[in-house]
Each structure stands twice: as structure tokens, then as C-alpha cells.
Amino acid sequence: MRSTVLSRTRRWLGASALAILVGAGGVSTAYVLTGQAANAQVQNAAQIVVPQATVQQGFADLVEAVKPAVVSILVEAEAPGRTVQRGGRDFDFEFNFPDLPEDHPFRDFFDQFGGAPGQRVPGDDARPRQFMAAGSGFIISADGYVVTNNHVVSDATKVTVVFEDGSEQVAEVVGTDERTDLAVLKIEGEDLPFVTFESSEAPSRVGDWVVAVGNPFGLGGTVTVGVISGAGRDIGGSNYGDFLQIDAAVNTGNSGGPAFNTEGEVVGVNTAIYSPNGGNVGIAFAIPARTVQQIVNQLIDDGTVTRGYLGVSIQDVSKDIADSVGLPNARGAIVREPTEDGPAGSAGVQSGDIITKVDGEQIDDALDLSRTIASKAPDSTVELTIWRDGAEITVSVTLQQLDESAVAQTPEQPTPPQALPEAATSLGMTLVPNGDGSGGLLIQNVDGDSPAAQRGFATGDVILEVDNKPVAAAGDFDQAVQAVRDRGLNTVLVKVARDGESRFVGLPIE
Numbered sequence: 001m002r003s004t005v006l007s008r009t010r011r012w013l014g015a016s017a018l019a020i021l022v023g024a025g026g027v028s029t030a031y032v033l034t035g036q037a038a039n040a041q042v043q044n045a046a047q048i049v050v051p052q053a054t055v056q057q058g059f060a061d062l063v064e065a066v067k068p069a070v071v072s073i074l075v076e077a078e079a080p081g082r083t084v085q086r087g088g089r090d091f092d093f094e095f096n097f098p099d100l101p102e103d104h105p106f107r108d109f110f111d112q113f114g115g116a117p118g119q120r121v122p123g124d125d126a127r128p129r130q131f132m133a134a135g136s137g138f139i140i141s142a143d144g145y146v147v148t149n150n151h152v153v154s155d156a157t158k159v160t161v162v163f164e165d166g167s168e169q170v171a172e173v174v175g176t177d178e179r180t181d182l183a184v185l186k187i188e189g190e191d192l193p194f195v196t197f198e199s200s201e202a203p204s205r206v207g208d209w210v211v212a213v214g215n216p217f218g219l220g221g222t223v224t225v226g227v228i229s230g231a232g233r234d235i236g237g238s239n240y241g242d243f244l245q246i247d248a249a250v251n252t253g254n255s256g257g258p259a260f261n262t263e264g265e266v267v268g269v270n271t272a273i274y275s276p277n278g279g280n281v282g283i284a285f286a287i288p289a290r291t292v293q294q295i296v297n298q299l300i301d302d303g304t305v306t307r308g309y310l311g312v313s314i315q316d317v318s319k320d321i322a323d324s325v326g327l328p329n330a331r332g333a334i335v336r337e338p339t340e341d342g343p344a345g346s347a348g349v350q351s352g353d354i355i356t357k358v359d360g361e362q363i364d365d366a367l368d369l370s371r372t373i374a375s376k377a378p379d380s381t382v383e384l385t386i387w388r389d390g391a392e393i394t395v396s397v398t399l400q401q402l403d404e405s406a407v408a409q410t411p412e413q414p415t416p417p418q419a420l421p422e423a424a425t426s427l428g429m430t431l432v433p434n435g436d437g438s439g440g441l442l443i444q445n446v447d448g449d450s451p452a453a454q455r456g457f458a459t460g461d462v463i464l465e466v467d468n469k470p471v472a473a474a475g476d477f478d479q480a481v482q483a484v485r486d487r488g489l490n491t492v493l494v495k496v497a498r499d500g501e502s503r504f505v506g507l508p509i510e
Contacts, residue, residue, distance in 0.1 A: 072137075136213075308400075
């Protein structure tokens with residue numbers, strides 16, 4: 001299990017108070033509202049009715065039923081190593097000499113290998129280092145398909161599945177998907193015990209019980225219980241997002257293991273934890289069943305995963321951006337730029353368009369759009385609902401296949417533009433025509449107390465568009481801002497570039 005640190009946290013110490021009304025003699029006293037006061041109270045409050053929870057009598061029967069399908073995964077793998085030659089001996093690892101004081105009793109021990117304290121000694125020859133790792137998995141078919149995490153089996157030279165009774169079988173890696181951190185293995189068998197995924201029509205909800213079964217710290221067959229603490233989590237280091245957060249104790253070795261609902265159905269695959277110290281602190285993340293099913297089916301059928309490709313760079317829609325274009329709600333994803341020769345650009349999608357729906361389904365943010373498009377098959381056609389010029393339009397786009405192996409190229413840093421002598425001040429920014437020939441207005445200075453400074457505009461940024469209109473002179477900027485005012489809006493949409501990358505910002509103009 002990888003320890004995934006999302007952010008530094010603070011601890012708050014709070015006090016909970018239980019208020020009791022006590023009358024004479026210690027007898028509890030209540031007051032009843034009557035007449036108009038009672039009617040007003042009823043009108044101003046909506047009573048929340050909570051369904052009666054079913055009392056659980058433990059999870060022993062559930063665990064007894066599903067444990068035969070939960071397996072431990074033992075992995076043999078190679079990692080690059082170094083051979084350190086000191087004192088006529090070879091050491092197949094990097095030797096990190098500690099920084100010891102001159103009179104330390106172990107100083108002579110390390111000195112005999114010729115290493116300076118506190119320095120890492122480089123190896124003379126590269127030798128691969130063999131190591132073993134352990135994780136968890138579960139069988140999903142009678143003929144022996146097993147689901148686990150990609151990071152459990154990546155770079156493996158041998159994968160062994162260990163059953164509940166201690167028997168073992170060498171497994172074949174059918175396919176892996178780094179983006180979702182899933183992998184499928186295959187073992188021999190015709191009538192193996194297996195578990196199923198929860199129904200997509202009735203998915204588990206936040207607050208539902210969850211039972212995690214796995215192989216933490218190599219102990220095997222460990223059961224922990226908790227609830228689903230959150231859904232749709234976007235954790236750092238993930239290319240996909242949309243994780244379930246659970247508070248069942250999950251630790252190193254639980255990776256790839258299942259999280260069950262009370263019906264014994266798999267609701268997620270445990271894949272990461274938040275931990276400042278490598279141990280469980282009650283925050284773990286599981287890949288939801290609907291995602292697992294989709295990826296696993298592709299891996300079984302083709303050994304790889306194909307995803308739809310729209311061809312746009314996007315960002316979230318902030319409230320300022322929504323206000324600047326008259327969008328009622330700050331939802332959707334705004335297009336920074338369509339990719340050259342990409343499917344979206346060829347279909348007419350433009351910079352500044354806000355994609356609010358795909359095939360009629362609401363898009364909440366940029367990550368939601370990425371996940372939605374990735375779930376579509378290449379060469380399929382999707383209907384994009386787009387907010388443009390204060391109205392909704394529909395654009396049909398035929399998706400291409402996402403190239404998973406494409407390496408993101410760092411944009412070439414532009415030559416620092418030379419500002420022209422003439423300058424104008426508007427909305428707290430000093431603007432001059434951009435002198436590098438690429439167009440736009442260069443920000444020479446930003447008033448520290450202005451809304452522009454509060455929204456992150458900085459000296460050296462280049463304003464490319466205002467209200468989706470290109471600007472090349474200060475007069476263009478003022479004219480576009482005035483047009484926004486004339487429409488009764490208090491925020492203007494500004495497209496600004498920094499270090500070769502553009503973004504949209506909603507800038508208040510009042």
C-alpha cells in the first residue's frame with residue numbers, strides 16, 4: 001500500500017457541549033410553543049426524517065463467505081542496483097555512510113571502506129537487485145481472473161497467488177493500467193470461489209458499512225470494518241481521481257484488496273492511504289466498483305485499455321469566470337485551447353467555450369470532463385453542450401484514441417518580451433503592447449490593492465483575450481471591458497498567459 005500524502009493537516013481541539021434544561025428539584029423542563037408561535041416555528045423549519053438503521057449482528061458470516069476469494073499476492077521483481085567495492089569486498093547496494101563524530105566508536109568501521117561520513121558512495125558496476133513485495137487481490141471468475149493494483153505487480157518477474165488455505169499458484173499478468181492503478185492476473189482453475197461487484201444501479205453511499213479484507217504487512221486474511229467516508233475524491237498523484245474514501249483500517253499490503261458492502265459485493269479496490277507516518281490514520285482510498293469493472297473488462301478482452309480523446313486543454317470554472325460570461329452556476333470546464341488537429345477543434349470547439357454537459361450528463365469540473373471522455377470509446381461520437389456568447393449550443397465530436405505513451409513536452413520558454421514605451425493603466429494594471437510579436441498586452445505593473453492582484457495577475461503576464469476577443473492595444477482592452485459593462489455584467493473574462501501556458505480568469509470590473 002502506498003502512503004499517499006495529500007496535504008499537511010492541522011489539528012483543532014474543540015469542545016462539545018450537551019445542553020440540558022433543568023427545573024426545580026433537578027427535574028427536566030420543556031417548553032411547548034402554542035398558537036401563532038408554534039405555527040411560525042413549523043413554517044420556518046423543515047423536519048428531517050432519518051430512516052431507521054438496520055442493526056448489524058457482526059460481519060462473521062459475510063467474512064466467512066468471501067474470504068476464500070480473497071488472495072495474497074507475492075511479487076518477485078528487480079530493481080537497478082550498484083556494486084560498491086571497498087576493502088577488497090563487493091557490496092550489492094548503495095552504501096550511505098552516516099555522518100559520525102570523530103570519536104564515535106563506529107567511525108573506524110565505516111572508514112575501512114574508504115567512505116567519507118555523510119556521503120553516498122557510487123557503485124563501480126551496476127547489478128540488478130532482487131526483492132520481494134506483497135499485496136492483496138481477489139478472484140472475480142470461476143476460471144481464475146484476479147484483480148489487484150498495478151503498483152503491486154509493476155516490473156514483476158514472477159507473481160504468485162496465495163490462497164486462504166496456504167496453497168500457491170504462479171499467475172500470469174493479463175494486463176495493467178497505470179492511469180487507474182489496476183491490474184488483472186490469471187491463474188488456472190475451473191471452479192474457483194469468486195466474488196462479484198456491486199450493482200451500478202444501486203451503488204453504495206457515503207455512510208454505508210464497508211468491510212476490507214487483505215494482506216496487511218504480510219499477515220494475510222485480515223478483516224477491518226468502517227464506513228464510506230466520502231466519494232469522488234481526487235487524490236494527489238492520481239491521473240484519474242474519483243476515489244471512495246473509507247475509514248476501515250488499511251495498511252501496507254492491503255493494496256489491491258477488496259472492500260465489500262454488507263451483501264458481500266465488492267464496492268472498491270483499496271489502493272492508497274493518507275498517512276504522515278506510513279501507518280493507518282483512518283483515511284484510505286478505494287477505486288470504485290464501476291471504474292474497476294470497466295477497466296477490468298477491457299484488460300481481460302484486449303490486455304490493454306483504450307480511452308477517448310477530445311483534444312482540449314481545460315480548467316475549472318470559478319465563480320468569477322461564470323459571472324464574467326453570464327453562466328448561472330460555476331460548473332463545467334472551460335477550454336483554454338483546442339489541440340491542433342484534435343477532434344474538438346476540428347468540430348468547432350473554441351478557446352473560451354465552457355463544456356457543461358456530455359451526452360446530456362452534467363459536467364461538474366475539469367476532472368469530471370476528463371473522466372467522462374476517458375470512459376468513452378475511441379471513434380465514438382459525443383454531444384457536447386457548450387456555453388458560448390451567453391447561450392447554449394451543441395457540438396458533435398468524434399473522439400480519437402488517447403495516446404497513453406505520449407510524453408508531455410515542456411513548452412519552450414518564450415524570450416522575455418520587450419515592452420514598448422507607450423503604456424496605459426486599466427483595472428489596476430499597467431498594460432503595453434506585447435513586443436515579442438505574439439500579440440496581446442504585456443502587464444508591466446499590477447497595483448497590489450487591485451482586484452487584478454487579488455486574482456493572481458502579475459508583472460510579465462500577457463493578456464491575450466478579453467471577453468473572448470483578442471487584444472493588442474490598451475484601447476482594445478478598455479473597449480472590451482466597456483462592452484461587458486454595457487451588458488450589465490460586473491466581471492470580465494480574461495485569457496492570460498504565463499510561461500507559455502494560458503488560463504482564464506474572471507476579473508471584477510466594478
